[in-house]
Amino acid sequence: MKTVDSIYINGSFETPHGSEVLTLFDPVSEEPATSVVLADEVDARRAIDAAAAAYRELARSSREQRMTWLQRLYQAVAASEEELTAVMVEEYGGPVRTSRATAKRAAASFASARSLLADYPFERQIASARVVMEPLGVVGLITPWNANYGFICSKLSMAIAAGSTAVIKPSELSARQTELLTRVLHRAELPPGLFNIVTGKGDTVGAELVRHPDIAKISFTGSTAVGKSIARGAVDTMKRVTLELGGKSPTILLDDADFAKAMPLAAAAATFNSGQACLAGSRLLVPRSRLHEAHEAIAAAFKNLTVGDPRDEDTCIGPMVTRTQYERVQAYIRRGIDEGGLVLTGGPGRPEECERGYFVRPTVFGNVSNDMAIARDEIFGPVLSVIAYDDEEEAVRIANDTVYGLHAYVFSADLARARRVASRIVAGRVFINGLYDEPVAPFGGFKQSGWGREFGVFGLEQYLEPKALLGYDNIL
């Protein structure tokens, strides 16, 4: 069994003041795997003090200096890609291809922030005013377990590009990945206190970040329920808040779509990262006139997805992260059956080939109406609901009939039609006729999928605040 018993404050690895111990289990063997000593509020306050002291020094750092730091971080993470991948596969159970992509994206976020910083106009003239974009101060970065490296690195890259210092509170379920990533980031030799990493629970370390007057902004990725509590808590000190929350994204197949091409993509959109993805296309909207054909095609596409050992290069879907998550997904599959959903493939229990581990059967429900729980709630597992619509108008109405608005996918043989439908979907990102990765396009949600945007220039500006100087050229 491994032990994680350090946190990172002011450039050094320290023993936490907190003494609560959490045991993490291997999601494949279900054996105890890691013993984590959790940080507490005292540790959080020490990390905030270190970041505040560093901010006083670093707020005036030059663009060139920050670009150098980002380059060093990029090099450190890129050089450790294999090691990072292996630990993500082991601790989280992420399929190796997904895990490798996460490690690559984590490194790339520093390179991308660096090139953004090279050209970003921190000062501009607006009529008679000189407008300067100022960093916010110390930022608190709170991240979930489903792509630990990616979220930490993308948030940190923007904080550094903006000229802020950071206290990072990763998910306690990613303790080993965080420990390794911290060692990797430490190799970049950044000034002490610029970033601090404190693994502890949300209601202790996370809540302290939200409460503390020296934190100017919280950037949070996680569930909508916790996001709401953070927004409420942040109001007392008027913290700026960016929230990247849940989703229940529609994949709309228009009636002219080529199902042979679209269904494998729809299946991939539903099950990416073992279905533990905020952007999962978990509702498949199909024309009623082609319902039977759609049922057969999506079931066949799901049956083609290999479930099993996440270390295997062919695996598409690994185990769920924890027993709790496994049970949550099982409960939704049973609920779908109770609600009258027709199991087209999958169902309750483990796949036959998996004797143990938190594996679930990739499941497609037909006969789903959009008011059923499996169509409304974010399940966060490889479970897809097929919903029939009568015409384009109804497809758009059903797609938008959700409290979420993170993502959508539209497939059609007629590009103009696909674009028209895409323009009517209330979501932060819409993919047309494919699956894409554009790391500088804004990412975030409408409605209860969040506040604000991450990535690219929109992401950077969430860490900046405009200050207008009038009389900038006046000599008295």
Ligand code: NAD
């Ligand atoms: P979660 O909301 O339970 O936890 C996220 C983080 O918040 C963790 O670090 C947790 O310890 C912390 N936290 C919990 N309670 C807190 C509190 N009271 N104050 C401050 N921090 C607190 O989410 P999770 O289970 O780790 O992740 C899954 C969820 O994340 C899903 O709902 C998913 O949709 C969402 N998610 C969203 C995006 C996105 O970009 N929109 C991406 C990935 C995951």
